[in-house]
Amino acid sequence: xxxxxxxxxxxxxxxxxxxxxxxxxxxxxxxxxxxxxxxxxxxxxxxxxxxxxxxxxxxxxxxxxxxxxxxxxxxxxxxxxxxxxxxxxxxxxxxxxxxxxxxxxxxxxxxxxxxxxxxxxxxxxxxxxxxxxxxxxxxxxxxxxxxxxxxxxxxxxxxxxxxxxxxxxxxxxxxxxxxxxxxxxxxxxxxxxxxxxxxxxxxxxxxxxxxxxxxxxxxxxxxxxxxxxxxxxxxxxxxxxxxxxxxxxxxxxxxxxxxxxxxxxxxxxxxxxxxxxxxxxxxxxxxxxxxxxxxxxxxxxxxxxxxxxxxxxxxxxxxxxxxxxxxxxxxxxxxxxxxxxxx
Amino acid sequence: xxxxxxxxxxxxxxxxxxxxxxxxxxxxxxxxxxxxxxxxxxxxxxxxxxxxxxxxxxxxxxxxxxxxxxxxxxxxxxxxxxxxxxxxxxxxxxxxxxxxxxxxxxxxxxxxxxxxxxxxxxxxxxxxxxxxxxxxxxxxxxxxxxxxxxxxxxxxxxxxxxxxxxxxxxxxxxxxxxxxxxxxxxxxxxxxxxxxxxxxxxxxxxxxxxxxxxxxxxxxxxxxxxxxxxxxxxxxxxxxxxxxxxxxxxxxxxxxxxxxxxxxxxxxxxxxxxxxxxxxxxxxxxxxxxxxxxxxxxxxxxxxxxxxxxxxxxxxxxxxxxxxxxxxxxxxxxxxxxxxxxx
DNA sequence: TTGAAAGCGCTAACAG
DNA sequence: CTGTTAGCGCTTTCAA
Numbered sequence: 001x002x003x004x005x006x007x008x009x010x011x012x013x014x015x016x017x018x019x020x021x022x023x024x025x026x027x028x029x030x031x032x033x034x035x036x037x038x039x040x041x042x043x044x045x046x047x048x049x050x051x052x053x054x055x056x057x058x059x060x061x062x063x064x065x066x067x068x069x070x071x072x073x074x075x076x077x078x079x080x081x082x083x084x085x086x087x088x089x090x091x092x093x094x095x096x097x098x099x100x101x102x103x104x105x106x107x108x109x110x111x112x113x114x115x116x117x118x119x120x121x122x123x124x125x126x127x128x129x130x131x132x133x134x135x136x137x138x139x140x141x142x143x144x145x146x147x148x149x150x151x152x153x154x155x156x157x158x159x160x161x162x163x164x165x166x167x168x169x170x171x172x173x174x175x176x177x178x179x180x181x182x183x184x185x186x187x188x189x190x191x192x193x194x195x196x197x198x199x200x201x202x203x204x205x206x207x208x209x210x211x212x213x214x215x216x217x218x219x220x221x222x223x224x225x226x227x228x229x230x231x232x233x234x235x236x237x238x239x240x241x242x243x244x245x246x247x248x249x250x251x252x253x254x255x256x257x258x259x260x261x262x263x264x265x266x267x268x269x270x271x272x273x274x275x276x277x278x279x280x281x282x283x284x285x286x287x288x289x290x291x292x293x294x295x296x297x298x299x300x301x302x303x304x305x306x307x308x309x310x311x312x313x314x315x316x317x318x319x320x321x322x323x324x325x326x327x328x329x330x331x332x333x334x335x336x337x338x339x340x341x342x343x
Numbered sequence: 344x345x346x347x348x349x350x351x352x353x354x355x356x357x358x359x360x361x362x363x364x365x366x367x368x369x370x371x372x373x374x375x376x377x378x379x380x381x382x383x384x385x386x387x388x389x390x391x392x393x394x395x396x397x398x399x400x401x402x403x404x405x406x407x408x409x410x411x412x413x414x415x416x417x418x419x420x421x422x423x424x425x426x427x428x429x430x431x432x433x434x435x436x437x438x439x440x441x442x443x444x445x446x447x448x449x450x451x452x453x454x455x456x457x458x459x460x461x462x463x464x465x466x467x468x469x470x471x472x473x474x475x476x477x478x479x480x481x482x483x484x485x486x487x488x489x490x491x492x493x494x495x496x497x498x499x500x501x502x503x504x505x506x507x508x509x510x511x512x513x514x515x516x517x518x519x520x521x522x523x524x525x526x527x528x529x530x531x532x533x534x535x536x537x538x539x540x541x542x543x544x545x546x547x548x549x550x551x552x553x554x555x556x557x558x559x560x561x562x563x564x565x566x567x568x569x570x571x572x573x574x575x576x577x578x579x580x581x582x583x584x585x586x587x588x589x590x591x592x593x594x595x596x597x598x599x600x601x602x603x604x605x606x607x608x609x610x611x612x613x614x615x616x617x618x619x620x621x622x623x624x625x626x627x628x629x630x631x632x633x634x635x636x637x638x639x640x641x642x643x644x645x646x647x648x649x650x651x652x653x654x655x656x657x658x659x660x661x662x663x664x665x666x667x668x669x670x671x672x673x674x675x676x677x678x679x680x681x682x683x684x685x686x
Numbered sequence: 687t688t689g690a691a692a693g694c695g696c697t698a699a700c701a702g
Numbered sequence: 703c704t705g706t707t708a709g710c711g712c713t714t715t716c717a718a
Contacts, residue, residue: 012469012471014694014695014696015695015696024704024705025704025705025706026695026697026705027697027698027704027705027706028703028704028705030696030697031703031704038703038704039703039704040703040704043703043704055469056469057466058470058695058696059408059470059471059694059695059696060413060471060472061404061405061407061411061413061471061694061695061696062408062694062695062696062697062710063696064403064408064696065402065404065405065407065408065694065695065697065709065710065711065712066695066697066698066709066710067696067697067698067710068710070403070404072451077436077437080433080434080437082633082636083633083636083637084633084637085633085634085637086633087423087430087633090423090430090432090433091423093452094420094422094423094454097420097452097453097454098454101453106451106452106453107452107453108415108449108450108451108452109436109440109449109450109451109452110440110444110449110450111437111440111441111444123400126355126398126399126400127400127401127402128355128403129449261637264637264639267638267639268639268640271639271640290423290425290426290427290429290632290634291428291633291634291637293426294427294579294604294607294634295607295634295638296610296611296614296615297611297614357710357711357712358711358712358713359711367688367689368688368689368690369689369690369711369712369713370688370689370690370714371687371688371689373712373713373714374688374713377713381688382687382688383687383688386687386688401711401712402710402712404711404712405694405712406711406712406713407694407712408696408710408711408712408713409693409694409711409713409714410694410712410713410714411694
């Protein structure tokens, strides 16, 4: 429970107030807060009592000014795509906020102009408003990482440095190939032979990574992939069209999709044709969005371990901001499969 | 575009650096940044050039310390409920971040312990880490608002002060009754007569507000509501069970639901019975979540104007933090109806 | 219109 | 183990 102080002070108490009440110097109070080991037990206790009595909490601005750190982590928020099923960000942000708090950090959200992936970072950096950034869009050609590196800005990426194998920054990612493999193998175990892939355009590294898992799983059982793959935009409409073609031309009996959005497109096609997902045709999505969880009869989906990602991101952040800074190797986590009625 | 400075300075430039380069005093630079009107045009220009050349941005911590304000708005983030279709928070947070930035504020996210609705606020307040809060859970009996008021903490609520008609704090809310009325009238216009309501338990003020809109719309056409309403938990399973009962016992031909989650429950029932949403039976949800947008054949849903809510919240915040502080009357916004295949 | 002095609350460095 | 001194970078007096 949160204690409610008896009186509401007009101005919050300062270090000096506590020092006076406890009969010690200001520095001793500071030590009591930041390096309790330095104090003798009885002094510490007396100071602690004064702190409790006054309801003292160190002034953040003063501390930030002095220590040249804000204990704030900046994260740029991109608008949630309307009409898609993506819920990754929401879950990740929450996990990050929670994990950061345990490490003594808060998360500062900001936005930037849509066309300019760099806008927003610069101002925060120059005004020393945040200690570090977490970036989430690591598609190839995104200049954020490179730019932040030249500015010597500490940051951790959720996403591999595609195309830059030896990037000097810490990163955490989820193994998309393993996820698609998991999904495909699951369908194979259910007896499916003609399992189609609906993914993104070839220039999406994330999409190609996931696709590789699908083809790997099929090849492991000696099954062909020819004619069973489709690469489209990440929209429901694209998923619907692609699945219609794959049903007609390739006689697919199951679909593995690069996103829940595409998987919903498949469900549209099935609904139009009076096919019941999970009975005649099986479908697996990617991301385990809320949509997957509530749509009838439930959409089987690859679930990213976002809580774990947040933990690793914060761990990397602590290394980065430590003395001396430490940059560990990239971390690749394995997703799981949330099984539901659609398979 | 963001300009990339030629050199990367180890320590960011300060006011003094700019002053020296421009050949003026530090105070003049400060004025150039905060009160440009006070400077003569040519001085201002010279200072501005120096600022640009050095890439100067005022140090946030120092400014915060001096002005006793952080230009940060705190918002507690509650975990996204798994297995529900609620996407309100995500959209609202994004709008808030965007609108806040235009007003010169950033959003600081924090979490609290699950059982204690107060935890998290106290620390931020005492350490003067944020200037104000935005609170979003205004269910009756939530002590946040009252507690913040006794602490004289500035805050704006997204949600009416249910049960406290004359609360002294600014609030912004969406008219749930109007939304349900809109949905119900839409179904009436489509020729439905037996329109059922699936809502939340009676102790939810938000639920009762929305329910009132449904019954109001029916009564306006002289139609009875008896036996057509159900009050359950906000889960897909509850929605499914309730709709099955209402179909059997009340011969409902359409459903208005207090949430998209409940509406998805209805879709489950229809799928089980081989009924096609929008043909035999119509369904309308509430919140226009991503689920509503992508589920076949599309779920008609009441859409809250969250962008507008964010604008009003920030407007209220600016009043609250102005000199002197100004608290305007509560703002009630009207939702719209996103029409899709389910009706 | 510009400049000088003071100090916001804290902690690093050192002295005792 | 505790206290003294200095100063982080900025803005708010007030004086010129």
